[in-house]
Amino acid sequence: MRRAVLLGAAALALAACTSESSVPKDLRPVPQKLVYQMKSDGMSETSPIFVRLYKEESKLEIWKQQGNGKYALLKTYDICKWSGVLGPKTKEGDRQAPEGFYTVTPAQMNPNSSYYLSFNIGYPNTYDKAYGRTGTNIMVHGACSSAGCYSMSDENAGEIFALARDAFKGGQRQFQIQAFPFRMTPENIAKHRGDPNMDFWMNLKEGYDHFEVTHVPPTVAVCDKRYVFDADAGGKAFVA
Template sequence: MEHRILKPAAVAVAFAGLSLSACQDSGLSHRSLAPVPPETLAKMAQLGTTKEAPMLIRAYKKEAELEIWKQGADGNYIHLKTFPMCRWSGQLGPKTQEGDRQVPEGFYSITPAQMNPNSSYYLSFNVGYPNQLDRALGHTGGTIMVHGACSSAGCFSMTDAQIAEIYAIARSSFDGGQRAIQMQSYPFRMTAENLAKHRLDANIGFWKNLKEGNDVFEVTKQEPQVAFCGRRYVFNATPSGAMDPVSACPPLKRDPELVASVSAKAAKDDEKIAELSQSVKPVRVVYEDGGQHPSFASKAGEASRPEALTGPTEIALEEKPARAVDKSAQQLATKSPVVTMAAAKAAAQSHEASTVVRALAPEHHREMSALADENGPTASIKKALNPKK
């Protein structure tokens, strides 16, 4: 996402309009004017940032945590606070349709116009779902908020005190001229342990794509530039042509130093994931209806649908033995593309991409590459097909 700064006067006008409409509706806008708590201001000063500096939000569903980051004088983001999440709903995985109770996952943008001082959930702001990629993929629904009241039907729900502070920090950043706040929403922290554990989940390809943006931020501590093509997110890339969310990506130019740094981190993570995969059993985690941070366990009655907060169930998944994948791979040179696709999917799950590619007939390369575009777990197959890229 391009980082642009609005003139403070323009932001003030936007907030004035919101406040006026809120006062006309129910007079609750005074909540949105609460100051940033003194202890938070003191921590900002200690970290070398200010309340007017740009901010960035990172959220993790499985851990039920929401992080606030503030930009320092050197342009890098500094972790300011982590708020335990009082309630989120649905399952791990992206939101795809209206009414699925899913908290979205992806990269979103919050502008002053999305701040709601008149929320019936104390205070709230719209995270910006659906983004351009969501819409292009046919994902429906909207009005996904970060709000108070500890009640969620697809939103990031905090306590009233928490949302008051988060709202005040965001308001101050907009007052300082920030045009849009990036929100990064993840299923879980992008650790090797989590990725190894969830390696056979149907969403793993999408999650690995999100990890690319996570890695850019972790390496640079700067806001990733977000774009869309090839039905996926691309980060910090300058295209040579038009970018369309569902069409193949045009040639992309990236900073070689950044590519090297991010690739080094990814390679180290992949090595750890492969190591853990030898001992960590793959699972699919199923929630009755989302969860909340453990710190709220003794106050479960204050949350929406407390009866659903029973903890997730882990369903063991079976990895297809490598021997079976090898046998399927050996048939690829003589079988139809249908068999090719089946073997490719099995290989993607068992991390045997190289086996498939070695036996793959040249006429099937196009089908395999297309599958790699459509199914994230087969990215390793595409890499093996194009080792020079």
């Protein structure tokens, strides 16, 4: 009897494993534990998402919209590898991961990636082009290997892909990625105060601070080769 029970349990486990592995990786559901967390935090599975990346800390955050329209942190993932050093990407082949404000649409999602699953972050954006920066195919992807991208473990890449897919399914047309050199705290700004990229980083910090205050991703534009956030018609930007 005991042998029959054990064999039955093993068969069920094998069936579950087979069932999961038979689903194409780009269609696999968000883990149930994360779904429960969404419900607990007042989020739906298809509500909009927002992404923040921090190079120095090697972290990627997924934020998700709650019923009140504000965004709350859903989960923080380890970035397996990112390329280069702190600072922006400037040209094709510099093996440097970008920093700045980027937008991802459904067309940028790649279920057939050579790096498990991926999405193109949209580099170069309008700001990058204003400075003559070049580069192509800059992704967040799996496979834990980077040559200018932000690389995750396959498991984390799959989960992030699923969250984005479901947000698009819910009607989100695009989501914003904010890629920072580090968390833009006073301590980190002081730590890096002598870096030649500081003026650029202080411009990024304006957008960082906007979200810290509002918990709503800002509208981003470029004016006079600088990022501006939720600017009015006269070019006056939000001040945190």
